[in-house]
Amino acid sequence: MEINKIVLSQRDFFKTQQTKSLAFRKMYLEKLRSLIISHENFLYEAINKDFGKSKFDTFTTEISFILNDIDYYLKNLKSLAKPKKVSTNLVNQLGTSKIYSDPLGCVLVIGAWNYPYQLSLSPLIAAMAAGNCGILKPSEIAESTMKAMSKIINENFPSEYLYVYEGGIDETTTLLQLKFDKIFFTGSTKIGKIIYKAAAEHLTPVVLELGGKSPAIVTKDANLEIAAKRIVWGKFLNAGQTCVAPDYLLVEDTIQEQFLEMLRKYIKESNYEEGSTSYTRIINSKNFHRLVNLINKEKIYFGGSYDEEKLYIEPTIFNTIEWEDDIMQEEIFGPLLPVIGFKNFNVALNTILELEKPLAAYLFTNNNEQKKLFTDKLSFGGGCINDTVMHLSNDHLPFGGVGNSGIGNYHGKYGFEAFSHQKAVLEKATWGEPNIKYPPYSEKKLNWIKKIL
Ligand code: NAD
Numbered sequence: 001m002e003i004n005k006i007v008l009s010q011r012d013f014f015k016t017q018q019t020k021s022l023a024f025r026k027m028y029l030e031k032l033r034s035l036i037i038s039h040e041n042f043l044y045e046a047i048n049k050d051f052g053k054s055k056f057d058t059f060t061t062e063i064s065f066i067l068n069d070i071d072y073y074l075k076n077l078k079s080l081a082k083p084k085k086v087s088t089n090l091v092n093q094l095g096t097s098k099i100y101s102d103p104l105g106c107v108l109v110i111g112a113w114n115y116p117y118q119l120s121l122s123p124l125i126a127a128m129a130a131g132n133c134g135i136l137k138p139s140e141i142a143e144s145t146m147k148a149m150s151k152i153i154n155e156n157f158p159s160e161y162l163y164v165y166e167g168g169i170d171e172t173t174t175l176l177q178l179k180f181d182k183i184f185f186t187g188s189t190k191i192g193k194i195i196y197k198a199a200a201e202h203l204t205p206v207v208l209e210l211g212g213k214s215p216a217i218v219t220k221d222a223n224l225e226i227a228a229k230r231i232v233w234g235k236f237l238n239a240g241q242t243c244v245a246p247d248y249l250l251v252e253d254t255i256q257e258q259f260l261e262m263l264r265k266y267i268k269e270s271n272y273e274e275g276s277t278s279y280t281r282i283i284n285s286k287n288f289h290r291l292v293n294l295i296n297k298e299k300i301y302f303g304g305s306y307d308e309e310k311l312y313i314e315p316t317i318f319n320t321i322e323w324e325d326d327i328m329q330e331e332i333f334g335p336l337l338p339v340i341g342f343k344n345f346n347v348a349l350n351t352i353l354e355l356e357k358p359l360a361a362y363l364f365t366n367n368n369e370q371k372k373l374f375t376d377k378l379s380f381g382g383g384c385i386n387d388t389v390m391h392l393s394n395d396h397l398p399f400g401g402v403g404n405s406g407i408g409n410y411h412g413k414y415g416f417e418a419f420s421h422q423k424a425v426l427e428k429a430t431w432g433e434p435n436i437k438y439p440p441y442s443e444k445k446l447n448w449i450k451k452i453l
Pocket residue numbers: 110111112113114115119137138139140141167168169172173186187188189191192194208209210211212242243244331333359401406
């Protein structure tokens with residue numbers, strides 16, 4: 001069936017009110033849960049084909065996230081969907097005020113390739129929990145995972161409720177001409193702008209989960225061993241193809257040499273060799289060449305080797321980096337880690353403040369004053385003190401960017417809210433109506449109104 005007909009069928013289906021019932025939402029969330037479990041190996045095989053991602057990484061960073069999301073919504077659906085009673089102001093007495101979380105209708109989720117299951121299915125699950133119909137357009141760049149999701153969903157769910165539309169730029173452009181009630185996009189800032197413009201044509205609200213250059217700062221007051229271990233893990237997970245990976249490091253001058261040595265040690269211990277099941281390939285040759293072009297041999301502190309046939313790039317650290325270097329101009333999105341030294345913590349923060357607001361920021365220190373300055377001064381989507389990446393695993397925290405790194409957020413109750421409209425309803429009693437607000441007006445009525453308001 002043509003995609004516009006499927007979208008129209010979803011609109012019609014939404015109007016039947018069926019998706020609003022909690023029993024309906026639960027039934028399909030449970031169905032998706034059991035399909036993911038019964039297709040676990042199929043999902044591992046597809047992602048391994050796309051970019052050599054291991055079972056371990058796929059379970060910890062994709063499957064467990066999705067199952068966790070489903071369980072969260074199954075457990076909390078009743079309280080999330082329940083109308084919330086709020087207080088009623090004096091002029092509206094005797095009345096009650098409630099906020100209803102209304103499903104939006106037919107939503108579009110556009111995914112990215114780097115965590116293809118998590119970034120496609122987590123928003124879709126939030127949309128289902130909130131009572132919507134949805135179209136998912138996964139990234140065509142991770143082709144096998146796109147086909148795996150399309151097979152699982154399209155063979156098991158009615159298309160007037162959920163549908164996976166396979167395709168790339170042309171198909172997304174077609175989709176963007178249609179009217180949706182929300183567009184949830186994960187991807188680059190450049191394409192995010194195209195999505196935002198297209199959505200504006202229909203006044204469609206958006207969530208844009210974008211990228212950027214996320215800094216990690218290490219001061220002399222940090223537990224350096226822990227900092228090195230956590231930075232190496234967060235940076236080289238998925239071969240650096242993680243939106244919240246530390247993009248670059250700012251390290252206090254006095255500890256730089258010592259800290260670089262520790263980074264080297266943890267990279268070696270982690271076994272990121274070619275062919276290792278602890279490491280991932282670069283997604284395709286276009287990204288491989290983009291990354292290889294950023295390798296300035298004169299500035300390599302560690303690593304620097306690569307293999308085009310295997311799409312392998314060794315974890316590589318650069319020192320003596322300057323802000324003007326090519327590697328500092330755009331999000332790296334690969335296993336290359338530039339390190340810049342700093343003398344003064346405040347100056348380092350001020351330098352970050354001059355740049356676009358990042359999706360994530362990380363600080364390693366045990367100095368409380370520095371922690372306070374970091375959280376008070378910098379604007380970033382989310383981040384950690386003394387860790388990397390892990391903030392997104394806490395579904396009590398909203399996940400999203402700010403400024404160039406995105407609009408809106410999701411995870412846990414924030415995902416539910418992202419796909420709901422907060423409908424305000426005031427219910428009034430039908431007895432005891434004072435005449436004070438009604439014409440004819442008088443000075444006396446105005447004086448009363450002034451007292452009440
Ligand atoms: P991308 O922007 O190239 O593609 C994302 C999606 O947009 C894909 O589904 C693709 O088919 C579609 N698309 C591509 N070009 C298009 C066009 N011209 N018109 C319409 N649609 C188009 O991003 P990517 O390469 O898949 O992912 C990498 C980027 O995503 C990085 O910047 C990364 O930081 C960001 N990212 C952000 C998050 C987050 O949660 N904030 C998560 C992962 C990735």
